[in-house]
Structures are given as structure tokens and as C-alpha cells.
Amino acid sequence: MAEPRVILITGTRKGIGRALAEHYCGRGDLVVGCSRKPADLEHAGYEHHELDVIDEDAVKELFRRIRANHGRLDALVNNAGVASMNHALLTPLDTARRIVETNLLGTFLFCREGARLMRGSGGGRIVNLTTVAVRLHLEGEAIYAASKAAVESLTTTLARELAPLDITVNAVGPTPIETDLTSNVPREKLDAIVARQAIQRFGELRDVVNVVDFFLDPASDFVTGQVLYLGGV
């Protein structure tokens, strides 16, 4: 039987991150998850670390532990993110800064440390989470969409920088899914986004899991630098 993959997923306490963690634990992989608060996911193949994704010392310590405990990292899914739906004219700078730090700099930090670890274990896969808000230019999501547009740029450039190390870097952009991140968005706003999709339904967690599965599939080793939006956006 093949050795279980070691998969690091950020933001596993709830929503998409949790669904991914449960999915890969269920498939026999070793999942290392993290979030700012404790998680109640209990599985023999799951370990949880409490940290903020922009705390560089804590992130480095996490990677040191992964290297010490598992000796390698096969895949990284940068899912942790924050959003704040508000008109740009009403968005405080502190909020904007927090969104950019968590979504962009947190993703950068994990990509950097993850690729360093993958480099020593013959390559790996990185999947970043973006959003259809980038392509749809959604009003009220200026900073959130800008931070994710930067994640997309990071994804495509890293794909080139990391290709010689046999590391692929891709991104998935979900449509609205009913998670905590969208719970504060008015229903009519969510419905309006869905109306702009080719396939007009809310996204489901399984839709995201399916795309991440594709990017992590051993047969996808020629797929890198891609941003895949769900729902036909």
C-alpha cells in the first residue's frame, strides 16, 4: 500500500478547509490543519495547530514540526482567508490591512515555507483559494477581491518559479457557498452573484473538493499556473 500523503490545509476549523480535511483524512492521508482557534475535528489522521497564518515565527515552527514528525510535505492547500463585505468608501484601513495580510501575505508565507519543505521531498502540490469575486468585479468586495487577485498573480508567478522543483501551483475560485464567510452577505446579493454564473446554483463543498482532488492527482503533474473558477464564471 502506498505511503499516506502529508497534506497541510490552512483554515480547517470550518467551511471549505474543514471539508477538505475530512475528505483527505477519509482517504487515508495525513492531514495537518491549522486555524487561529481550536478545531473539534477528531480523526487518527488529523493533527491541529493553533496559529495565525501571518505569524511568521509560528508558521516556521509549524513547518519545523512537520519536517520533524513526517519528514516531508506532499501538498499544501492555502484555504485560510477573511472577507469583509463593505463599500470601499466605508472600509477602514485596519480592515483592509487585515484582509491583505491574511489572504495574500499568509498565502505567500505558507507557499514559501511549504515549497522549501517540498523541495527536499521531490516536489509537491500547492493549491490556493481565490474567488469568483475577482472575475465578476463584485461591488462591496473591493479589498477582498483585490487581495485574491494578488493571490492569483502569486499563483501564476510561483508556478514558474517552482516548476524546476517539481512543485505545481494552482488556484480554485469557488462561487458563493453557504459557509461562515458568506453568512453576513445579504441573500439578494448572493442570489445576484449566482445569477451571473453559467450554472445557476450555489456552490457546494464537494465542488471545491473535486477541483482540489484534480490538482493533487498524480496525473495532474503537467497542470500548473491555472486558476479554475467554478460555476462557469
Add this chain to the structure above:
Amino acid sequence: MNRADIERTVFAAVDDLNATLPEEKRLPRNGEARLIGAEGRLDSIGLVDLILSVEQKLQDEAGVAVTIADEKAFSQSQSPFLTLGTLTDYVTKLVGKDGHG
């Protein structure tokens, strides 16, 4: 750590790197070996690999955490990444500054 210790670490990183390279591209194990520039032996990913390997070995074998390639390194009038000797000198200076000497 003194310069001789650092040089041993750098050469150990060179050994690791060489193990992944075809014979004609391997770095000689001496201070004069050119890393970058017209006669440089490494491409950009090779240099990244060597620097990360030195950082990792310093951390693993001596508990010394240094960041070799930062703005300071790139703003030096003479690049610390020119030869294995200049790299060794630069890392020796960094380790000394951080109080690990």
C-alpha cells in the same frame, strides 16, 4: 561557529547539490568556485537550492537560524554570492552578528 565550521557547512551543502547535478555542472569544493556571473556554475534555482541548503544545515546541525538572502545581501557592493569563499565569509559575518559566534 567560526569560519572553518561555516565552510564545512557550505561544502556539505555543495555535496548535496552536486549529488543532484550531472558531472559537468558540479561545483568544485573550493573557495574560488564561481557561483554566479559570467563564469558562474549555478543557474538561479541552483543558487536558491544552495542557499536554502546552507540555512537548513545551520539550523539542523547547530541550531543557528539565519536568513542569508535578504535585502542586505543584495545591496552589498560586492555580491556575497559570487564564489563559495564570499558566501562563506558572508555567512560567517551573519552568524557572528546574530550572537551565535
